[in-house]
Amino acid sequence: MRKEFVLYLGILAMACGKDSPKPPEAALLSFPLQNSECTTGVSLNNNTSQVEFRWQEARYADTYELKVTNVLTGLSITNAPTTALSSFVPVLKGTPYKWRITTRNTETQEIGFSEEWFFYNAGTQTTYPPFPAQLIEPASGTPVVRDLNNEITLKWTSGDADNDIQSYEVYLDTDPDPQQLVASPSVSITQVKASVAIDTVYYWKVLTLDRAGNISDSGVYSFRVIR
Known part of the structure; x- marks a missing residue:
């Protein structure tokens, strides 16, 4: 019995010592x-x-x-x-x-x-529109909880090859094609607060404007306010 127990421990140690497959890391x-x-x-x-x-x-x-x-x-x-x-x-x-x-x-x-x-x-242009803003929060299709002021935070990131972004226009609406402008922050601001109602689906997007008059559209994300 003792020999069988020692053999079992040896097999268990070998199994535990075997390296698990490593998932590939992200490329830089x-x-x-x-x-x-x-x-x-x-x-x-x-x-x-x-x-x-x-x-x-x-x-x-x-x-x-x-x-x-x-x-x-x-x-x-x-x-x-x-x-x-x-x-x-x-x-x-x-x-x-x-x-x-x-x-x-x-x-x-x-x-x-x-x-x-x-x-x-590169093409023949001397100026380029900003890259479309990337909507970060809320992620599209996610449930959202309001803060104590019945507001949520809208966050995004942006970039521009010309480095001449001037401002943003943030639209939030219950219509799938949001037309209600809720904020027009400067280039240094990439998040805003907005008042929302409970148990409601909202749609939002961000327009990015540069000093040459170019505009880019982030596309529309949606979220539901659950409480």
Whole structure:
């Protein structure tokens, strides 16, 4: 009996000592830079240039998948998984894009996602509209609880290749196409308070305005106030 018990402990120790599969970590993006104008692409024709996307090696990652999305149309290009740390993609000139890297390995079903970076592919423009604001809070479709003043906080982030954002316009409404302007903060402010009613679905968006008169639209998010 004692020998069987010792054998059981040995097997248990071996099982506990075996390393669990490690999920791939997120890749760190290198180029094109966040909120930049990419001027290094190789011109293919009047409308398109080929841009090299680069990222850093991620721990426990076997392959990397590049996804590049046209911000104006929502159309994406997704490259086949690769072991390389760069990839060339043809993109339209004078057009805003966002890109990210998905990491995978053969040991686990878990995947890693990099940050999502925005850039303008250089064209003939001398000025670019701001990148659409990224709505952070409340996340779309989430339940929201009011504070003691019956208000909630709307938060967003933004960027601009020209670095000339002037202000924002924040719209909040019960209509899916929000038209009620609730705040017009300056460039240094990226969150505002707004009064809301209980058990109500709201829709919100942010317009970003720059000093050249360009405007970008974040698109609409929704949330429900539950109490």
